[in-house]
Amino acid sequence: MSYSVTEPSSRQKWVAGTLVVLYALITMVPLLWIMMTSFKTPPDSISYPPKILYQPSLEGYVNLFTTRTRVSPEKLASLPPPANFAEEIVRDRKMVIAGPSKFGGRFLNSVIIGFGSTFLSVFLGTLAAYAFSRFKIPLADDLLFFILSTRMMPPIAVAIPIFLMYRKLGLNDTHLGMILLYTAVNISLAVWLLKGFIDEIPREYEEAALIDGYTRFQAFYKVVLPQAATGIASTAIFCLIFAWNEYAFAVLLTSGTAQTAPPFIPTIIGVGGLDWPAIAAGATLFLLPVMIFTVMLRKHLLRGITFGAVRK
Amino acid sequence: MAEVILENLSKSFGHEQAVIDMNMTIDDGSFVVLLGPTGAGKTTTLRLISGLEKLDAGSISIDGRVVDNETPAQRDVAMVFQQYSLYPHLSVRNNLAFPLRSPILQTSKADIERKVSEVAEILQISDKLDNKATELSGGEMQRVSIGRALVRDPAIYLMDEPLSSLDARLRADLRIELKRIQSDLGSTLLYVTHDQIEAMTMATHIGVLQEGRLVQFGTPREIYENPNSIYVASRLGLPRINVLPADLFPGTAGLAHSIGLRPEHIAYGDGVEASVRRVEHLGDQTRLHLDLAGHVITALSPAGDPYQAGSTIKIQPINPLYFDDGGQQTVGRIS
Ligand SMILES: Nc1ncnc2c1ncn2[C@@H]1O[C@H](COP(=O)(O)OP(=O)(O)O)[C@@H](O)[C@H]1O
Numbered sequence: 001m002s003y004s005v006t007e008p009s010s011r012q013k014w015v016a017g018t019l020v021v022l023y024a025l026i027t028m029v030p031l032l033w034i035m036m037t038s039f040k041t042p043p044d045s046i047s048y049p050p051k052i053l054y055q056p057s058l059e060g061y062v063n064l065f066t067t068r069t070r071v072s073p074e075k076l077a078s079l080p081p082p083a084n085f086a087e088e089i090v091r092d093r094k095m096v097i098a099g100p101s102k103f104g105g106r107f108l109n110s111v112i113i114g115f116g117s118t119f120l121s122v123f124l125g126t127l128a129a130y131a132f133s134r135f136k137i138p139l140a141d142d143l144l145f146f147i148l149s150t151r152m153m154p155p156i157a158v159a160i161p162i163f164l165m166y167r168k169l170g171l172n173d174t175h176l177g178m179i180l181l182y183t184a185v186n187i188s189l190a191v192w193l194l195k196g197f198i199d200e201i202p203r204e205y206e207e208a209a210l211i212d213g214y215t216r217f218q219a220f221y222k223v224v225l226p227q228a229a230t231g232i233a234s235t236a237i238f239c240l241i242f243a244w245n246e247y248a249f250a251v252l253l254t255s256g257t258a259q260t261a262p263p264f265i266p267t268i269i270g271v272g273g274l275d276w277p278a279i280a281a282g283a284t285l286f287l288l289p290v291m292i293f294t295v296m297l298r299k300h301l302l303r304g305i306t307f308g309a310v311r312k
Numbered sequence: 313m314a315e316v317i318l319e320n321l322s323k324s325f326g327h328e329q330a331v332i333d334m335n336m337t338i339d340d341g342s343f344v345v346l347l348g349p350t351g352a353g354k355t356t357t358l359r360l361i362s363g364l365e366k367l368d369a370g371s372i373s374i375d376g377r378v379v380d381n382e383t384p385a386q387r388d389v390a391m392v393f394q395q396y397s398l399y400p401h402l403s404v405r406n407n408l409a410f411p412l413r414s415p416i417l418q419t420s421k422a423d424i425e426r427k428v429s430e431v432a433e434i435l436q437i438s439d440k441l442d443n444k445a446t447e448l449s450g451g452e453m454q455r456v457s458i459g460r461a462l463v464r465d466p467a468i469y470l471m472d473e474p475l476s477s478l479d480a481r482l483r484a485d486l487r488i489e490l491k492r493i494q495s496d497l498g499s500t501l502l503y504v505t506h507d508q509i510e511a512m513t514m515a516t517h518i519g520v521l522q523e524g525r526l527v528q529f530g531t532p533r534e535i536y537e538n539p540n541s542i543y544v545a546s547r548l549g550l551p552r553i554n555v556l557p558a559d560l561f562p563g564t565a566g567l568a569h570s571i572g573l574r575p576e577h578i579a580y581g582d583g584v585e586a587s588v589r590r591v592e593h594l595g596d597q598t599r600l601h602l603d604l605a606g607h608v609i610t611a612l613s614p615a616g617d618p619y620q621a622g623s624t625i626k627i628q629p630i631n632p633l634y635f636d637d638g639g640q641q642t643v644g645r646i647s
Pocket residue numbers: 325328329330348349350351352353354355356357
């Protein structure tokens with residue numbers, strides 16, 4: 001490395017690095033605890049003092065995905081030998097698997113609603129942001145302010161009107177209803193973030209494409225979109241995180257068909273008390289999609305955060 | 313290739329009048345250079361012709377067809393922008409091929425390949441074809457954006473200061489190359505520049521713009537030898553034309569308000585006495601900065617006469633340009 005006035009010294013870097021890593025570790029402890037709990041047996045999960053070292057078990061995950069019933073010892077002895085590891089774990093607890101739990105369905109609902117509303121928010125947001133950025137729109141500033149104003153109070157403040165409206169429209173407990181709701185909340189963020197990104201793309205790029213024989217839409221698609229990828233990726237992550245984690249509206253508006261994972265996970269109850277390993281297993285699985293999505297887009301996200309500062 | 317006619321073009325942005333009542337005919341196969349300082353309306357003129365800006369008034373026809381209501385794509389023009397026209401997400405090859413792949417041109421794969429390598433050869437970027445556009449130096453980027461125009465065969469090429477970000481040597485090379493391409497193909501070209509050497513060497517016609525108006529249009533010789541105002545006269549010639557009160561010299565007193573002296577309009581030996589303030593040796597020429605009754609004159613030293621700062625020298629005008637008190641050229645030349 002060559003000497004530079006602006007480059008921090010290696011000692012400064014070392015101190016800063018240590019602080020960041022320490023802080024990261026501390027914030028990760030609860031996550032780690034959840035993941036550890038998901039691999040404990042129910043007795044281990046509530047033992048005191050808490051166990052750091054334990055025999056890992058998949059019981060939490062088995063319980064998460066199944067419903068079980070207790071059977072008499074005679075009945076248990078008369079059953080054929082267990083067909084798989086899940087049955088084996090359940091029989092050790094003197095129970096048999098009665099069927100699948102609702103978790104799979106709720107998780108799928110989360111995926112459909114989370115990704116569906118993210119796609120819709122980003123899709124509509126990109127088109128609107130492009131229009132605001134490039135065209136002369138009457139009252140553009142007022143419209144943008146109006147769009148932002150939808151976020152000036154917490155969304156839950158309008159819970160009751162929305163609840164009544166949804167009941168009238170038959171949108172209660174439907175995928176479509178939840179997608180529309182989350183899109184409505186996210187769209188203002190999407191329009192504002194994306195407008196910033198698109199404003200940064202010089203118009204000359206599209207103008208060159210227009211002169212070269214492309215239509216406005218083709219220029220948008222071939223020239224603007226690839227360059228807005230950074231902004232679109234970061235916006236998508238923010239939208240997904242909101243829709244994925246949303247709890248209050250999900251509790252209020254969904255109960256069955258369209259119930260998402262957040263209201264469902266805390267309701268997992270084992271036989272004779274809360275089944276902490278199963279809840280922890282649900283939470284762990286619930287964390288994964290956003291993590292994977294973020295890791296997939298991290299290259300864009302990092303560029304997105306520094307956007308504007310580092311461009312030539 | 314085609315003739316382009318501008319009739320009474322006007323364009324303003326709010327209160328800013330960028331182009332005012334402009335008339336110009338760009339003949340088929342001509343190389344027209346627009347000269348003027350920043351803000352004169354050069355870029356706006358190109359954007360009006362390309363259709364990126366809507367006319368406030370006037371009319372444009374290309375190849376006998378009025379194009380006022382056509383989209384940029386329909387007008388069949390190619391444009392090199394002053395800045396930013398390479399797509400950063402594409403390779404150099406794909407940047408060059410981009411115009412050829414448009415739905416209007418729909419060039420075959422083989423033709424694209426051939427055109428792209430031909431143009432890359434001319435612009436000396438063949439070895440960069442597979443680089444990303446962002447991995448190029450400023451000069452290379454500018455060459456690629458010229459290339460993006462050259463791959464096409466449009467009615468007219470519009471170029472907005474295409475060589476301004478290049479270093480001197482490359483600029484000289486490309487100047488010659490562009491001129492050669494243009495005359496070989498018989499292309500029509502409208503070219504904006506600040507650089508008078510580019511204007512003098514490449515242009516078949518020069519249009520001089522002043523605050524949105526076309527103040528003179530003619531061949532480089534006409535513009536240089538017979539500028540219709542002090543403003544136009546100052547656009548061309550190095551060192552710049554010297555503008556002095558006409559009554560400084562007995563021979564010109566009373567003929568006009570002021571006279572314009574280019575270095576070749578100054579004769580040494582007789583006339584009015586001036587003192588040499590400074591001598592600049594530029595290698596191929598030596599410039600003298602003279603003081604004549606408080607007026608500064610920049611002149612060229614006659615060959616073999618090593619004047620020195622502090623010495624005096626007698627000068628008189630030969631065939632100067634005459635201007636009235638509004639800076640317009642007036643008759644009154646003595647030949
Ligand atoms: N999009 C625009 N909005 C407002 N004013 C503009 C715009 N484009 C050009 N102008 C104004 O028009 C005048 C001419 O500009 P331009 O054509 O870019 O000049 P040049 O290319 O000769 O430097 C300038 O005063 C400039 O400020």
